[in-house]
Amino acid sequence: MKKWLIPVIIILILGFGVYQWAVGFNNTAVEYEADAKTAWSNVESSYQRRNDLIGNLIKTVQGAADFERTTLREVIEARAKATSTTIDAGNLTAENMAQFQQAQTGLSGALSKLLVSVERYPELKANQNFLELQSQLEGTENRINVARDRYNEKVNIYDKHTTKFPGKILAGWFGFEEMPRYKADPGSENAPDVNFEFN
Secondary structure (H helix, E strand, O other): OOOOHHHHHHHHHHHHHHHHHHHHHHHHHHHHHHHHHHHHHHHHHHHHHHHHHHHHHHHHHHHHOOOOHHHHHHHHHHHHHHHHOOOOHHHOOHHHHHHHHHHHHHHHHHHHHHHHHHHHOHHHHOOHHHHHHHHHHHHHHHHHHHHHHHHHHHHHHHHHHHHOOOHHHHHHHHOOOOOOOOOOOOOOOOOOOOOOOOO
């Protein structure tokens, strides 16, 4: 065997090993990124469920009570804004997530105000449709929280894979960027101030 052939074989074996490692890294990163995007779609699906339920809640409230027009209008407007603010799973940036979260927070606030105001209407509170919708909304809020947590878990797996050395080098070569996590609203660490003053 020729002496120059041994180093060539070693280089080819090493090159093939590096190639397999890079392909494995890329394929795993693609899988983790897809899982995180799917988890984000589940977050959006949970919010869509809430938006659909709010439409039914508004109709039930309108039909059962001579309701405060401003509170109801705020919920309708916040719902319209929340449904018009969406994020393409392929474009999950921190800025897009902040806009989405701001719209959802506005809807949460308006919905809370609606539910507190309903306390003034005993005939509405006793309405079976309203009670069912209220229960569905509560369950949906729990689903939203679970979906956001699962999204963050998937992003965490993806980010660890693409930021640990030496994967970070390959992530840059293959164009994998850090994905934003869903964050709590500013000030949400403080207990809410509940005020039951009715005029």
